[in-house]
Amino acid sequence: MAETSDPTQNGTKASFESWGRYPSYRANIIPLHWQSDFPAVTEGLHNGILPVGLGRSYGDVGLLENGNLLVTTGMDRIISFDPETGLLTAEAGMSFAQILDFAVPRGFFLPVTPGTKYVTLGGAIANDIHGKNHHIAGTFGCHITQFELVRTDGTRILCSPTQNLEFYSATIGGLGLTGFISWATVQLKPIVSRKIDYEGIQFHGIDEFISLTEQSKDIEYTVSWVDCTSTGRNFCRGIFMQGDHSTKRDELKPSPKPRLIFPFDAPGFALNSLSVSLFNTLFFHKQFSKRVVALQDYEPFFYPLDKVLRWNRMYGKRGLLQFQYVIPWEHAREGTVAILKEVAKSGLASFLAVLKAFGDVPSPGMMSFPKPGITLCLDFPIKPGKSFPLCERLADMTLEFGGRLYPAKDAAMTAAQFQAFYPQWQQFARYRDPLLTSSFWERVTGNKPSL
């Protein structure tokens, strides 16, 4: 007897695009369903290998041109769950959506979550993602008590803060290059309600943002949306959003399934700077009063875009460039003002920019992105000849202010910029699995000319 086999399950050549829809590369796609598939499937493969999750990275950390992509989403089993402590051990392809569906009705929540629930456990570890609670909880890696790393030579390494610490810290934020994460244990946190006690506050200018940040130190989730198109009186206006899990006991139902799928690639003209600044103005004034208080379900609070699957098509076929920096406190204020000015001047501005202060909980990852300071995340619809030069300029400015960029959101930084942002990259490279590589890695280590 055998499992029902599926003709599509053998390696197939296909185009894989990043979430930003740029770049898009052909690769040999190999689905993994079982922990035991790795490293067996890699035997005889040429041209490099990269494990990938749900492809929610914006740039090329999850791509490998002409290589082999091992898609882990079929490995989505729970290995154990302790309802007393909230320790969940699961295969690396389990998504945050699946974890929430399982955990929320049992009174638990993810310790850290990004702005989409369609990421895998393995992908979240490899990028050492951060959420709206970075100032309190640190990165996702801070809550991973152990995981198994499998190398292409078959070595299995159990990693935890007390075992194989070098591989533990190289793999958290290790961009999928140190080996294959087969399973991981995450410490979930208890909740009694699906609801978030939400407060939205309008602010005008960076100083108001910083003082709101200081006042909200003890509030678990904080993030701001800033209008990056306005200059003059409205420069750096935005909405500061904060919230805590409601402590009022409530029914803990699973989430309904999303139904909307963005149906087509938007034509390029739909996204000119006029429509963007119009959108920003509307967004800002959607909140009419200075302060709004509400009890909100966690879905719209954390995942406003997930209702529309494949919303990235809104940017048309050319796609978008994401750009996220962190600048340490020392230069955070001036750096953010200078970069926002540059963005407004360029007229290439994105829909909405996300502004947040990172806290000082250290990441366990050697290559983790977050550090204390201000982080800003922007997106630019790709305009030939314009978007890349702007991003390069912004990256140089980031460097001058002592900051760095987030690989998960990058498709444009140069090798020189990357190596200046992450001087520890050579030390990290010692822990790389020799057969694993990514288009990102080839680009930023200078194996391939960047654009």
Place this chain on the structure above:
Amino acid sequence: MNQTASSAPRKILVLGATSGIAEATCRIWAAQGASLFLVARNAEKLAAVAQDLKARGASYVDTAVVDLDDTDQHPGLLAHAINSLTGLDIAYLAHGVLGDQVAAEQDFNTAAHILHTNFMAPVSLLTWLANFCEQRRSGTIAVLSSVAGDRGRKSNYVYGSSKAGLSAFLAGLRNRVDREGVTILTIKPGPTKTAMTAGMKGSEKFADVDTVAQSIVKAIEKRQDNLYVPFQWQPIMFVVRNIPERIFKKLNL
């Protein structure tokens, strides 16, 4: 706990429990607190599935590692499963192979192997299970067949004919045991989304395995006889079945 008969966890036997559609279906049953007896060939995979289903809320999970091609083992296996579950509400047959059509065209043994796994082995299981259910005058037997059995196509007629045989067998069996209170469900899934299609261009067309599983659970609930899933396959296969042979021959399907 005070459980009435209707709210007692259902007792479900799953043959081929490591297949993608079977596993997705089992997750729904596990969340409902069902008792499961899982059979598959690969011990490691079976253990991973069993662990997962236990964590998801199955009230009881037992397993047996068996190669279902070996029909001699069927009576012992089925008796053991029913004993372990202390009864049987649903038997779910989900094992099968696609096989290598090109090799099967050249070599009868390859073809025979596909027919054995997809037709002969299920017939052996179904004979035993149907008789058991008939005697008890209760139970549902749900079987994964395929739209490929609706019409032989050049690209996979060996697999297709094994499923055609299976579908015909099930139709006849239903005819026989229906009045005894036993339900036979023939499931015909179309192409289903798998791990590989995640993030790939153009994969939206395929059915999501969880959606397929939900339809199966619902069809069993409603004691349906046949299920095309997703439902669009019913009209599509109606058309395919009715294309005149003269034209069908020339198509490159």
